[in-house]
Amino acid sequence: MTWWQRLTRRRKMEDQLEKELRFHLDQHVNELIAQGHSPEEARRIASLDLGGPEQVKEYCRDARGTRWLEDLFQDVRFALRVLRKNPGFAAVALLTLALGTGATTVMFTVVNGVLLKPLPYPQPNELVTVRGHSETWNTKIFGEQKVAYPDFLDCERDSRSLEMAGTLYDGGTVNEPGPPEYVDLRDISSGLFSVLRVNLAQGRAFLPEEDLPGGVPAMILGYSFWQRHFGARPDVLGTSVVLDQKRYTVVGIAPADFRLDGIEPDVYTPIGQNTAAYLQNRRAHPTGIVARLQPGATLANAQAELALIGRHLSEEYADTNAGRTFVVQPLRPEVGDVRSTLWLLSGAVSVVLLIACVNIASLLLARAVSRERELSMRAALGASRSRLVRQCLTESAVLGLSGGLLGLLLAYAGMRPFIALWPGSLPRAEGVNLDWRVMLFATSVSLLSGLLFGLAPALRSPVRGLEQALRAGARTVARTALRLHSVFVISEIALAVVLLVAAGMLGRTLLQLSSLDPGVNVNNVLVTRIALSPSTLADPSRIRPAWQDVLTRARRVPGVQSVAIVDTFPMREGNNMIGYSTSADIPPENQQSMTLATSVTPDYLKVMGLPLRRGRFLDDQDRIGNQLVVVIDDVLAKQAFGTQDPVGRRLWIPGASSPFFSGSNAPDVVLVVGVVGHVRHWGLASDDQAQVRAQLYYNFAQVPDSLLPRWSTFMSVAVRTSVPPLSVVESLRQEARGATGDQVLYEVRTMDQLASGTLARQRFLLLLFGIFAGLALLLACIGIYGVLAYLTTERVPEIGVRMALGARPADVMWLVLRQSLGMIIVGVGVGIVAALAAGQILQHSVEGMRPTEPSALAIMIPILVFAALFASFVPARRASRIDPMIALRQD
């Protein structure tokens, strides 16, 4: 018989065992009778010889080798029965566990989808990116450097270890078919899809001959854009699309959810056909590179090879490439500051899980102590210590797994709302789902917590002082149980303190940040980007009048008070940083002082409500040909001129980065004509820690013609309204279409939205920490209540004696409350120490976070103490109402 049969035919096996032993006994008895014994005598001798029939059977069952599995089934059945018999305990325990594992599973699912999952391409570990590296480039301020397009072409040609593709951010207006729409355009190498080993949803990738100047114009549509703009028409391949006045043939549709740097572009065109001047210039570095290691090549090979190519280029093109080289890094998903948010939340959620586990452990311990006599009875009947430990562990594992299952259901239900709650959009949200990894995680968490909280009661279960336990009855609480219970309560309170204080700190920080002056009047301001008509952009002489036309038309919209054009506005991604000097003597690039430079039209002061501190703001007299002038903010004034009056002083802007770029490398000299208040450009929370805070404004009218087409692709319109700003959007959109009817607004937002958006992360963290802290408080209170209720029940006889001897109800209540107060005080003490440490972590990972202040403690600790005392009040009151006569007779 196989072990499986032995297991499944248990009933038959038992019958056969019974039959075999009976046969033995009968044979023996018959023989004894034949030898002359009386039947009773014979039966007695035979039974004595064989031994206790049940004992023999037990040994035989042990001999089967499947004993542990049978026991497991038996224990599981028993555990389920116990749970059914105690619905109150089961409900509290399962709910606690479901909340704990549910919350943890949601967090893990997001962490798994966003941070842990590899890129969604075949063999993702072969994918790398190539970055530019320059000795004078300040990575701390500017971030990682991209690569000049001619440099990319050289690398692609010379590299043997990498299969490379370039990408370029771009934008344009699609005029045909359908209404004009501004599209997020990506110029790509023909090899991009094959480097990533991605098949197109329809059609084909670009051909190498299309990726050359003068190639046949071809276009690939993004999947979402195809669905949105073309209504997912199946016959779109081969049709033509007019983008920025150029007619392209659609050759393919990118796969659904295909993203570059976390964004799904609308449209792709071959990068080789883009003849813009900055793509031929080795000084401009706009090209991003993705590459795949060739078979057999390693990352180290590629690094060495690209470094060598970089050295050759720096020798060959010394004027542009001196000091430049390339670095090869593994390609990683773009997730930004989501990483630290996720780890913070994971930390918080683990604390909740820990509290849940402690809670269950103390509940189980209380039960184990009450069941001491049951367990002692089992031991007396011959159960071994390991058998009892196994039974306890099985019971808690059953509890853990059922709780985990409920938690998984909870996580399944809570996942989408959680992602919807995420501020902005969660990067890689499309990869967040319950997969086998999550299942594995949830199962191990619930099993582990089951074992963890089953361990304490299980280790108690043994058979220490067996007869003592049997004799003691329910009148005593073992010292160790009392100590363990105190440890549980103390750690629950300490953990809850950590979360409460963290939530308190976040709340204070948020209040403080919200009350900060952003430096601009954010009420009633609408900002929107605008794409000039492609026909205008194609003809530089028409650009200035076109902008003038936009201003005039916008002013005509009812409800609009003032209008300005601006390149980068505050509290939004995007900025322009330039170097400056207070003398003609310009330091080298990486030692220059830096300032933000914003190109505006004169009404910007009115639109944004900037406070003018000194001198004047820019006006219509500041034109090409007149003196170059700038207005600076408080910070730049102090940084450049200290306490002296900046008005009338000069600044030197290095030629390479100057927006007044005159064509020579000589610095441009600008006159400071006014000082305005500082604007929190980087956001309410982040501005204080920003690397470059100084600000400078110059007139868009003084941007030279040569830079105008490129500048015009960045410009936005800002309007101050007398009515709710979103109500003017439609009429503004109509007016902005212009004479040609194909100028489109995109990224329409209010300054109010932008300002509060900069605190979205803090607000989100506060919300979740608040939820977790509330959960922790609730769980801790349940724990305290459970422990005290149990301890009080155990002390009923003692309390009866006290009351019989004259204790009043108030004394009894105080007796119980004193016990819990002791645990609460120690818990709070431990918790405060831990909270200070947690505060350090928060301060490092959340912008604008203030250090832990006594006030955060002063608000949160009383809440906790009050709740904890409330939880102890119920058992205390019950104890005070004990009738001594009944209590003394108990047991």
Added chain:
Amino acid sequence: MTEKSDLPQGTLDLLILKVVALGPVHGYAIAQRLQQVSRDVVQVPQGSLYPALHRLENRGLLAADWEETDTGREAKFYRLTRKGRSQLETEAASWERLTAAVGLILKLSEEGGE
């Protein structure tokens, strides 16, 4: 599990295998045979006989079938498997080696003592 047997550890298995090797036999008969053969030397508690039989069956050294006895009752008859037979040979051989060695040592110590 404790076997209150005065037999050296593992000897019971060997004896059972040897008895069963003589032909299919039920538990009671094995007990009888063991008692007869070793009546005055060792006491085999019947309580440990059945767990041993089940363990040997479990290890595949014995196989069992339900058959009728001479008196017409159904009983569980054990027989030796191929694996059991080779196990018996190995164990018997090693038992003989052991007893021979022990005997030799006991003899030595007697001589040395004189």
